[in-house]
Amino acid sequence: MLNALLEPWPWYVAGPLIGLTVPLLLLVGGRNLGISSSFRHICAAVFPKSRLPYLRRDDWRKQSWNLFFAGGLILGGFVATRLLSSQPQPLLPPGYHTALGALQLLGGGFLVGFGTRYAAGCTSGHSIMGLSNLQVASLMATLAFFAGGLTAAAALKFLFPVLDGAVEMGNVKFLLMGTYFGVVLTKAQVISWYKIRNMFFFREPDLYLIIGSAVLVGMLSLWLIRKFHPTTLGGEPLEIPGKTLNRGTVIGGFLFGLGWFITGTCPGPIYAQIGSGELWALFTFAGALLGAYTFARVESRLPE
Numbered sequence: 001m002l003n004a005l006l007e008p009w010p011w012y013v014a015g016p017l018i019g020l021t022v023p024l025l026l027l028v029g030g031r032n033l034g035i036s037s038s039f040r041h042i043c044a045a046v047f048p049k050s051r052l053p054y055l056r057r058d059d060w061r062k063q064s065w066n067l068f069f070a071g072g073l074i075l076g077g078f079v080a081t082r083l084l085s086s087q088p089q090p091l092l093p094p095g096y097h098t099a100l101g102a103l104q105l106l107g108g109g110f111l112v113g114f115g116t117r118y119a120a121g122c123t124s125g126h127s128i129m130g131l132s133n134l135q136v137a138s139l140m141a142t143l144a145f146f147a148g149g150l151t152a153a154a155a156l157k158f159l160f161p162v163l164d165g166a167v168e169m170g171n172v173k174f175l176l177m178g179t180y181f182g183v184v185l186t187k188a189q190v191i192s193w194y195k196i197r198n199m200f201f202f203r204e205p206d207l208y209l210i211i212g213s214a215v216l217v218g219m220l221s222l223w224l225i226r227k228f229h230p231t232t233l234g235g236e237p238l239e240i241p242g243k244t245l246n247r248g249t250v251i252g253g254f255l256f257g258l259g260w261f262i263t264g265t266c267p268g269p270i271y272a273q274i275g276s277g278e279l280w281a282l283f284t285f286a287g288a289l290l291g292a293y294t295f296a297r298v299e300s301r302l303p304e
Contacts, residue, residue: 003086005084006084006085006086008089008187008188008189009188010206011188011205011206011207011209011213012209014184014190014210015188015209015210015213015214015217017184017188018128018181018184018185018190018214019128019213019214019215019216019218019221020217021033021177021181021184022128022132022221023218023221023222023224023225024177026225026232027225027232027233027238028174028177028232028233029170029173029174029177029232029233029234030232030234030238030239031065031066031069031174032125032129033124033125033128033129034121034124034125034129035066035069035122035124035125035267035268036112036116036117036122036124036125036292037063037066037125038067038069038070038267039116039117039267039288039291039292040054040055040117040296041058041060041064041067042289042292043289043292043293043296044056044058044060045060047293050296052296052297052299053299053300054299055296065171065174068171068172068175068178069174069178069181070178070271071175071178071271072175072176072177072178072179072180072182073178073179073182073185073271073272073275074178074182074271074272074275075175075178075275076180076182076183076184076272076275077183077185077186077191077271077273077274077276078275078276078277079179079183079275080182080186080272081186081275081276081277082277084183089192091192091273091276091281092193092264092278092281093193093194096280097280101280102280102283104263105263105280105281106284106286106287106290107262107287108258108259108260108261108263108284109259109270109283109284109285109287109288109290110259110287110288110291111255111259111262111287111291112256112259112260112270112284112288113259113287113288113289113290113292113293113295114252114255114294115148115252115257115258115259115291116252116256116267116288116292117252117291117292118251118252119141119144119249119250119251119252119256120141120243120244120249120252121138121141121243122267122268123142123145123211123260123267124266124267124268125138126138126141126145126243126253127142127145127211127215128211128215128218129218130142130243131215131218131219132218132219132221132222133240133242134219135243136245137242137243137249138243140245140249140253141243141249141250142253143253144249144252144253144256144257145253145254145257145260146257147253147254147257148253148254148255148256148257148258148259148260148261149196149199149258149261150200150257150261151257151258152258152261153197153200153201153261156261157201173233182268182272185268185269186275186276188210190207190210191269191272191276192264193263193264193265195264196261197264200261222240225240226240247303248302248303251303263284265284270285270288
């Protein structure tokens with residue numbers, strides 16, 4: 001049993017555990033799973049006097065739970081790598097541990113940050129939470145994610161073969177939830193560049209099975225929540241908002257997919273990679289923040 005815990009977790013374990021994050025976040029704190037919004041909150045916190053409407057409208061203190069959840073992902077990556085692994089797995093190829101690799105991570109991270117903000121969600125908010133909630137917008141976004149990633153894979157394979165008030169005790173539960181999510185993502189190897197490449201090149205089905213089983217568990221959980229109307233641990237009613245479908249859902253999703261392929265990671269795994277000790281992922285994180293900030297600057301000029 002202990003040996004199984006220390007090895008990478010198979011899809012039929014990891015997928016349902018990821019899917020369980022959907023009802024757990026709702027029941028623990030009445031929050032919907034989503035991680036890429038943390039990029040917006042960080043930008044809003046760093047530039048509190050920004051005149052950009054996208055940042056000015058963001059009450060990052062009210063949404064600080066999301067930052068605690070992201071912090072939990074970092075902690076979860078650390079726990080999974082240092083305490084729950086017999087031998088840590090490489091997350092990025094050696095070629096990314098160079099100046100050129102850092103530029104690739106920065107550029108890919110930019111696409112991840114800009115794309116997820118334009119699409120109003122990432123693989124967590126759209127592909128897990130949104131599909132579990134039967135949102136058409138999330139289906140279109142997820143298709144765009146994979147279209148972007150597969151386009152980048154095809155290009156690489158065929159065209160370039162050589163190549164204050166924010167820190168509340170109530171937020172601790174979201175730190176713990178983020179830690180849980182980070183451990184599962186890391187043990188499932190979802191944060192591995194190699195696994196993402198294998199998915200887009202159709203070399204192995206693991207990540208497709210993980211996403212599919214996570215959505216099935218999330219879908220069943222939301223059906224049960226709607227049927228029995230439970231409340232949060234604090235006695236508050238649960239709210240499960242829908243997703244809006246617009247041009248940004250598709251265009252932003254496609255841009256994110258390109259970045260997903262380049263960096264081998266999406267918003268949640270970025271934090272888990274950092275916690276796992278893959279410090280080159282800080283370039284991905286910096287690129288994602290730059291992408292989110294750039295989106296804030298051009299949001300009003302983009303087609304809706």
